[in-house]
Amino acid sequence: MAFTADIRTRDTSVFQRIERAVDAYISKRALRASYRQTVHELKALSDHDLNDLGIARQDIPAVARKSVGL
Template identity: 70%
Template sequence: MAFTADIRSYETSIVDRIERAIDGYKAQRALRATYRKTVHELMLLNDRDLNDLGIDRQDIPAVAREAAGLK
């Protein structure tokens, strides 16, 4: 008769799951803060400065999402 041991790692407590959820929330919140800061800073630029950067004003949200690493 063969005996096998299951050595896979499982989360053993709800505390581990809660800590992971909190870490994910903090990471997402940091990305959103980067997005908001980027939008704010780009909106402060005039159209000429944006044009020098190759950015249209309507493209600011997309540029900020890319800079923050959001989808």
């Protein structure tokens, strides 16, 4: 029976993990900013315009989340 040792070095340093965490945070912040902007713009529309788009006023947060991928 042969024995092999699988020694793997971690290819991610602490700095790379921190960089990934910061990138994820920045991406999430950008998504939230896009969500807030979308909600703001939809709320500025009249009920008639929202109706033309097929959006009920109470559905604005859900539509905004879906549009930005949250």
